Amino acid sequence: MYRKKLMRACLTGLMVVTVATANVAPVFAAEAPAGTETTTSKTSVVKAQFVDAAGTVVAGGDYFVDADGDGVFNVSELPVPEGYKAETVGDFSTKDYADTALQVTVDKIAKASVVKAQFVDAAGTVVAGGDYFVDADGDGVFNVSELPVPEGYKAETVGDFSTKDYADTALQVTVDKIAKASVVKAQFVDAAGTVVAGGDYFVDADGDGVFNVSELPVPEGYKAETVGDFFTKDYADTALQVTVDKIAKASIINVQFMDGNKVVAGGDYFVDADGDGIFNLSELPVPEGYELSLAGDQFVKDYVGKTTQLKVKAVKAATMKVVYKDQTTQEVVGEETLTGSRQDADGNYVFDAAVDFNIPFGYQLAVDYPVETLKAGETKTTECLVTARETVLHITFETQDGEVVGTKTVSTTSQGADGECWTFMLGTDFDLPEGYKLAEGVDQITNIQIPFGSTGGFTMIVEKEDKSSIVKAQFVDEAGVVLAGGDYFVDADGDGIFNVNELTEWLPEGYKPMVLGDFFVADYKDCPLQIKVEKIAKESIVKIQFVDAETDEVVAGGDYFVDADGDGIFNHTEVLEWVPEGYELQEFGDFQVEFYKETPLQLSVTKIAEEPENPDPEDPNKPEKPEDTGKEDTNKKDDKKEDTKKEDKKKTSPKTGDETSAATAALPVGVSLAAILAVLVKKFK
Numbered sequence: 001m002y003r004k005k006l007m008r009a010c011l012t013g014l015m016v017v018t019v020a021t022a023n024v025a026p027v028f029a030a031e032a033p034a035g036t037e038t039t040t041s042k043t044s045v046v047k048a049q050f051v052d053a054a055g056t057v058v059a060g061g062d063y064f065v066d067a068d069g070d071g072v073f074n075v076s077e078l079p080v081p082e083g084y085k086a087e088t089v090g091d092f093s094t095k096d097y098a099d100t101a102l103q104v105t106v107d108k109i110a111k112a113s114v115v116k117a118q119f120v121d122a123a124g125t126v127v128a129g130g131d132y133f134v135d136a137d138g139d140g141v142f143n144v145s146e147l148p149v150p151e152g153y154k155a156e157t158v159g160d161f162s163t164k165d166y167a168d169t170a171l172q173v174t175v176d177k178i179a180k181a182s183v184v185k186a187q188f189v190d191a192a193g194t195v196v197a198g199g200d201y202f203v204d205a206d207g208d209g210v211f212n213v214s215e216l217p218v219p220e221g222y223k224a225e226t227v228g229d230f231f232t233k234d235y236a237d238t239a240l241q242v243t244v245d246k247i248a249k250a251s252i253i254n255v256q257f258m259d260g261n262k263v264v265a266g267g268d269y270f271v272d273a274d275g276d277g278i279f280n281l282s283e284l285p286v287p288e289g290y291e292l293s294l295a296g297d298q299f300v301k302d303y304v305g306k307t308t309q310l311k312v313k314a315v316k317a318a319t320m321k322v323v324y325k326d327q328t329t330q331e332v333v334g335e336e337t338l339t340g341s342r343q344d345a346d347g348n349y350v351f352d353a354a355v356d357f358n359i360p361f362g363y364q365l366a367v368d369y370p371v372e373t374l375k376a377g378e379t380k381t382t383e384c385l386v387t388a389r390e391t392v393l394h395i396t397f398e399t400q401d402g403e404v405v406g407t408k409t410v411s412t413t414s415q416g417a418d419g420e421c422w423t424f425m426l427g428t429d430f431d432l433p434e435g436y437k438l439a440e441g442v443d444q445i446t447n448i449q450i451p452f453g454s455t456g457g458f459t460m461i462v463e464k465e466d467k468s469s470i471v472k473a474q475f476v477d478e479a480g481v482v483l484a485g486g487d488y489f490v491d492a493d494g495d496g497i498f499n500v501n502e503l504t505e506w507l508p509e510g511y512k513p514m515v516l517g518d519f520f521v522a523d524y525k526d527c528p529l530q531i532k533v534e535k536i537a538k539e540s541i542v543k544i545q546f547v548d549a550e551t552d553e554v555v556a557g558g559d560y561f562v563d564a565d566g567d568g569i570f571n572h573t574e575v576l577e578w579v580p581e582g583y584e585l586q587e588f589g590d591f592q593v594e595f596y597k598e599t600p601l602q603l604s605v606t607k608i609a610e611e612p613e614n615p616d617p618e619d620p621n622k623p624e625k626p627e628d629t630g631k632e633d634t635n636k637k638d639d640k641k642e643d644t645k646k647e648d649k650k651k652t653s654p655k656t657g658d659e660t661s662a663a664t665a666a667l668p669v670g671v672s673l674a675a676i677l678a679v680l681v682k683k684f685k
Contacts, residue, residue: 022052031446039228042069044094047101048078050086052108058084060101076587084656085109093139111138113163116170119150119428119457121177121496126587127153130396130459131172131444135163148402154178167443178313180207181559184235188219188244196222196238213242223247248275253303257287257312264290264312272300275613281310282345285533291315291347291376317341317347317372321381326388328518333386334360348373362415362453364389390412392455393421393448396461397433400442406433410517413450426460436462467494469521472528475508483508485528496521500531512536519536537568540593543600546580550606557600572603584608 049060059081065073072091078088082104092102118129128150131173134142138412141160149155154177161171187198197219203211210229220225222244230240250273256266264285271279277300290312302308318340324333338356340681342350353369363386364635390411397406410421424430426446438444439461446673450456474485488506497518507513511533519529547558562570572588579585583605591601 042679043067046073046094046097048097048104049101050081050084050104050106052106058106080106083109085424108137112134112136113167115142115163116149117173118154118170119173119175121175125454126456127175127617128457131442131461141197147173149175152178174356179205181205183231184211184232184243185239186216188222188242190244194246209233216242218244221247228368244497249271251300251304256282256307256309257290258309259290259312259314268572275299286312287316288341289314316377317377318373318378320351322384324360324384324386327385333363345371349374353384359386362389363387363417384495387416387587389453391450391452393424393450395430396456396459398459399463400439404434416452421451424448424450432462435465437465439463453470468492471498471521473503473524474528474530475511475533476530477533481512484531491521507533510536537566539564542593542596543604544575545600546605547602549586549604553585555605579605630653
C-alpha cells in the first residue's frame with residue numbers, strides 16, 4: 001500500500017524525497033516556543049453571486065469552502081438563497097474565485113397550488129374535471145392554459161384566475177371539439193352537363209369519415225339537386241359530381257287576409273319560386289287557425305303592384321293529448337295537450353314526436369314514433385313510451401405524475417327534478433383501483449355530484465398502497481464477517497414473500513450477493529437472513545514482456561490481470577508468478593495501469609545461476625562444515641539476523657529499482673535535508 005501511495009504522489013507531480021533509513025539518522029523540526037498556540041485551517045474564502053434567469057443578483061458575498069484544503073470546491077458547499085435551487089453544478093478551483101465572483105445560476109423553487117376545474121362542452125356536458133396543479137411560481141394567480149384540456153378538445157375560456165377562488169369551487173372551462181375536417185374534390189354540374197364550379201373543399205368537421213352535400217359551397221345562384229351522405233375517402237382524389245339547378249327569381253306580391261271585414265294578417269310575400277309567372281295560393285302563409293276560401297293557381301301579374309284581399313275563414317285546430325309512460329314500470333310520468341300548429345298540403349295538422357313532444361325531464365323516447373296527421377277540429381289521445389335517461393360518471397384515476405392507472409364508468413337511472421343532482425360516492429358506487437389509495441396531501445372530493453340525466457367526468461389522484469414489511473438481514477463475507485446489516489423494507493406487494501434483489505440497494509459498496517432467490521417474510525422478522533457476499537473484482541488487464549537483460553530478447557509476455565483493488569496502480573509482485581521459469585525479475589516498484597493497456601511494459605529478467613553438482617571446497621585444509629571440527633563457526637553471521645536486516649532494508653527502500661542504488665542516491669539528499677533543518681532549528685533558537 002505504501003508503495004502505491006508513493007507512486008500516486010510521483011504521478012500527480014508532488015515532490016517525494018526518499019531517505020535510506022539504514023544510512024541517514026531521523027531529523028525532527030524544532031518545537032514551537034512555549035506559549036505559542038498553533039492552528040491549521042484548510043478552508044478557503046471564495047466570492048460568489050447567485051443570479052436568477054433574468055440576470056438579477058439575488059444574493060452574494062464571500063463564503064468559506066474547501067474544508068479539506070485541496071484547492072477545489074463544489075457548488076453544493078455554497079449557501080443557496082432560501083426559496084431557490086442551484087442550476088449551476090460541479091467543481092471549481094478556489095484560486096479562480098478568490099477575487100472574482102463565481103456566477104451561480106439559481107431558479108425559484110416551484111410553489112404550485114391545487115385548484116378544481118370542470119371542462120364543459122357547448123351542451124353543458126362535463127367532459128372532464130378534477131383537481132389540478134397550477135401556479136408554479138406561487139403568486140396566487142393561474143392561467144387557463146395551465147390546465148390539461150381533454151384530448152380532442154380546445155378551451156374557449158381564457159384568462160387568469162385566482163387560485164384561492166377555485167380551491168373548493170370548480171372553475172367551469174368551456175371547451176369545443178377540435179375540428180378534424182377532411183378535404184374532398186367536387187364539381188357542380190348543371191342539367192346540360194356544364195361544370196359551373198369545382199375544386200377542393202373542407203368537409204366532415206367531426207372527423208367521422210362521412211360528409212353531406214350540404215357541407216359543400218353551392219355556387220351562387222344555384223341550388224343542389226344532389227343530396228345525401230358520402231364517404232370522404234371516396235372523393236379524396238376523384239371529384240364528386242353534384243348536380244345543380246339555377247335558383248328561380250321569385251316575385252313579391254302584397255296580400256291581406258280578410259275574415260269578413262277584419263284584416264287578420266297581411267304583407268309582402270315571395271311567390272313563384274321557379275319564375276314561370278304562375279303561383280299557387282298554397283304558397284301563401286295563411287294565418288294560424290284560418291284557411292283560404294279560394295284555392296288554385298294564379299297569375300303573378302294579377303297581383304303585382306297592388307294589394308289583393310283574400311277571404312279566409314276560421315277553423316278549429318286539431319289537438320293531441322299525449323300521456324307519457326315509463327316503459328319499464330308502466331308508470332305515468334307526465335302528460336300534455338298539444339294544439340296543431342303545422343299543416344300539410346291538404347290542410348291536415350302534423351304532429352311529430354321528435355319535434356312537437358315535450359318529453360318529461362330525465363326521460364327519453366323509448367321507441368321511434370311515426371308522424372301523425374289530424375284533421376282540423378279533430379282530438380286524439382296517444383300514449384308515448386319513455387325510458388329514464390341515465391346519469392353517467394366517467395372517473396379517471398391518475399397518479400400525481402399524471403400516469404393513468406385505471407378508469408371506471410358508473411351510472412344510475414334514478415330520476416330527479418330539473419336542477420337536482422345524483423351523488424356518486426366512493427366506496428358505495430365505485431372503488432379505487434386495487435393496490436391504490438387516495439394520494440396524501442391532495443384535497444379531493446369523494447362524493448361526486450352529476451345533474452340528473454347528464455354525463456360527466458372526474459379525475460381522482462391516487463398513489464400506491466404501501467404493503468411492505470420489515471425484515472432483518474446481514475451481509476456476510478466468505479470469512480463470516482458481518483459487513484453490514486439491519487432492518488429493511490421488502491415485499492411491496494404484501495404477499496409475504498420477498499426476493500434478495502429487494503435488498504441489493506443496501507449491499508455494502510463494492511460487494512455483490514452470492515445468495516439468490518425468494519424467502520418468507522415471517523421467517524426473518526426477528527432472526528436475520530444471512531446473505532453471503534463477495535467483493536466485486538476491479539482488476540485490469542495490462543500487457544507485459546519479460547526481456548533477457550543480457551540478450552535483449554523477449555523470452556515471455558502476454559496480457560495479465562493486475563490491480564485487484566482497482567486504484568489504477570499495480571506492483572511488480574503481482575506479476576512474479578508469470579516470470580519465465582529459470583529467470584528472476586530485475587525491475588521492481590509500482591506502475592500505472594493506463595500506460596500499459598496497449599503498449600507492453602518491458603521488465604528485465606536474468607537467468608538464475610546454476611549451482612555445480614560437486615563444488616570444490618574453497619580451502620581443502622579447512623572442513624566444509626563447522627560441525628566437522630566440533631567448533632562453532634565464529635566467522636559466519638547469524639542467518640536469521642541477516643535475513644531480518646535484509647527485510648528491514650527492503651521495507652525502507654523505494655520499490656522502483658535496485659535497492660543499493662536507491663540508498664546511495666538518497667544519501668546526499670538526506671544529508672542536505674539534515675543541513676536545512678539544522679539551520680531552521682538555529683533560527684528558532
